[in-house]
Amino acid sequence: MMRQSSAADGAPLAGAVGKEGRFATLTFERDVAASPSVLWQAWTAPAARAVWAAPSPSVTVEFLEADTRIGGREVSLCKVEGAPEIRCEIGWLELRPEACSVNYEVLSSGDVKQSVALVTANVSGTQEGSRLVLTVQLSSLAEDMAPGYREGFGVGLDNLADTAERTLLLQRVIQAPRSIVWGAWMNAETLPQWWGPEGFSCQTKRIDLRAGGEWVFDMIGPDGTVFPNHHRYHEIRPEGRIGYALHWGENGPKHADAWASFEDEDGATKVTLGMVFSTSAECREAKGFGAVELGLQTLGKLEAFVTPR
Structure with missing residues (x-):
């Protein structure tokens, strides 16, 4: 089964604050009771991503575009009652099935870009189980987004692991x-x-x-x-x-x-x-x-x- 989140999940390995913004490298790991092929599909297939994308029942994620191929992009709106919508744009830069993906991610609120990130996912394992190692190279543009990324990716990857474990x-x-x-x-x-x-x-x-x-x-x-x-x-x-x-x-x-x-x-x-x-x-x-x-x-x-x- 997957490893439970710990306080160390997503801890920044390096960071700096300057006039141009805040920078951090975040890492996450999950062990999943599913084969690499199933985990890969849960990570990349739009129908599966729609299942695990929302971090909690109070959050609604609406997908506007979903094109999982090199050069394709995914656009979604994250909605919480009483709060501004967050627009997330993902662009797929590399896709090596059952092994590695690389994508950029841009978060915006209204016309203001909140952050940009480079996300690298590495998958390994056997038919009995897999490991996902995720590296997020984050640049916060409007405010320090690292705490939100730690929380969001932590919960999201727990949801991903659960989704993979009930995927056929x-x-x-x-x-x-x-x-x-x-x-x-x-x-x-x-x-x-x-x-x-x-x-x-x-x-x-x-x-x-x-x-x-x-x-x-x-x-x-x-x-x-x-x-x-x-x-x-x-x-x-x-x-x-x-x-x-x-x-x-x-x-x-x-x-x-x-x-x-x-x-x-x-x-x-x-x-x-x-x-x-x-x-x-x-x-x-x-x-x-x-x-x-x-x-x-x-x-x-x-x-x-x-x-x-």
């Missing part, structure tokens, strides 16, 4: 161009034809594959058991990423935040399907009844659909 991750390289794979997924006629594990079929009630749309359907098991499902889509980035919420039946309780991403890989397509369950218990239960194996069967059916023999 599936990946498969499909031997077809990304446009073909995307087309099979984002087509109301074809999606129900392959979705679900082997032996399962879909009975659609409503389907509208767009941001703000939904898919209400029943999964029918090999023995005739009916499993009601409701997907609510909140992000569609053509041929890149889908973000959606999973509900137990039509308008039922949400049990996971999910995303699917699509990447070119030597003429093939790497598909990543991630799910952050509402609780760790739900994640353990899903893994216990074979969700990983059943999910990989679903991606296998997708490959069979787009690469007919």
